[in-house]
Amino acid sequence: MYLTNIINLFSQKQIEEGRTPGTVKTYVGVLEKFQAWLTARNIELNHISKNDVQLFMDYLEEQKKGAGTIEKYFAAISVFARFLGKSEIMLNIHRKEKLKESEIPDSLEDKEEKKILSEVELDGNLRNTAIVYTLLYTGIRISELCALDLNDIDLTENKLFVKNENGQIERGIPLSSEVNKHLINYIDSINNPNREALFVSSVNKRLSTRAVQYMLQKYNVNPHKLRHTFCQKLINKGIDIHTVAKLAGHKDINVTKRYASVLEANLEDAINRAFS
Template sequence: MDKQPDLNAPLQQFLDHLAQHRRLSQHTVTSYQRDCQQLSRWCQQQKITHWQRLKPVELRQFVSGLHRQGLSARTIHRLLSAVRSFYRYLIQISLVDHNPAQSVQAPKTEKRLPKTFDVDQVSALLDLTPDTTFVACRDRAIMELFYSSGLRLAELAALDLQDVDFAEQQLWVHEGKGGKDRILPMGSKAIAALKNWLDKREQQRLITSTALFITQQGRRLGVRSIQQRLAYWGKKHGLSQHVHPHRLRHAFASHMLESSGDLRAVQELLGHADISTTQIYTHVDFNHLAKVYDSAHPRAKKRDRS
């Protein structure tokens, strides 16, 4: 038990570094903490009392054990990524001289495509939502903005009035995932919905709050409330799929890629640090691909049948 701090103290130092210096969100820091603590507990069971003593072969045993317990390849991949980051930090502060996770691979993951809406489903959701009442007008603007700009839930909830620039038809996202700012374009439908919302809000004399989206009491609308409102409209309009913010972000990414094919541009709009994250949105209906192939490839064009 006296050796336990040799594992726990550096881990806590790493978590503090993530929160204070890299300014990662609390959710992300908690995820790193959960994964690294799982390894720490296993090391203690194996009588490994210092991070320097963990070898790649032992880490592979740990990963194999997780796989046998039924953990998904995706979860193990995430855990190994956290461990690699942890060891990079330990090397940086000269506590260890190697990274045992560098050569350890997670089991192959089955690529799951994110469920998304097609254009007609999104249009039905947005066009059928009225903009007459205070709440409906606000909800319509929220959904239009999700689909127009591909925002994350936390990013939309954090928007302030000053972040919207109608003249330039753009909005500012401050400290998105990874603490990065970015500027996003807004479509004409989203701009119109936002202007309607701000007019409705002014009619209610709710002009003191700096938040862009507020409750009828003038408080900033929270992430849970936004989720509930989108689910409400999805059920009301009879959509077969559950409507939640990330699904509208998926729709934004998928439809942009299908129309433009510009992976780098969509990566920037989504705020992805790694382009491989954006690549999961490159799925296109096979029938569409077949039509493009038939019409474009010089040796694949279908001949007229006589």
């Protein structure tokens, strides 16, 4: 399949599948820009990898492209990846979060948090307990959790390290005594300490994001809500926004600022109660 005609073949296939001319034109425009970026790096469009897609998403963000524009590029490349028979390369690609100015992230109330932690501990599954505490007390994304290796946890220094696909450390997150305790309990229970992945399934395969989501459904919670709770608790305790952004791995400080709007609402309510 020659590089000069692969986009033409792709666009023809989209027309045959009933895509509108406007949609096909958008896809082609995205792919031509992606192709130009790849060519500068001596990479062929029909040989793209997951890492290429992630680096291109990062490049778009560095170019100050908006979240909506980045999502448009991602959608077009996803369709193209499916055309190549390589849909898997689009899984867990990090990209700029789309903001809704009026949207306040949904987080757990204290009593809800205590209930979930109590239930998961009562079930007695050391792995699941460690997962819930790690998500809630470090704020890492579900994809980052599933990518963790045993050597990403330093129980001596009480730190968890999030790495990129090249194995470089993106950020280190201090571990509280609670999450440290449950990670120790879980790691001590591992029968094969020489394995790479931290969290594995019952068949000893690295745990998938879908499996974690399914497990959390039992406790009526999702990974996003646990991550939001982590950020909200830090903001509520007076931790500055830049520190919270660094711990959460937010590339856009405006994402972090949403959590502060909860405090602003509470302050307004306090004034109204006291002086009305």
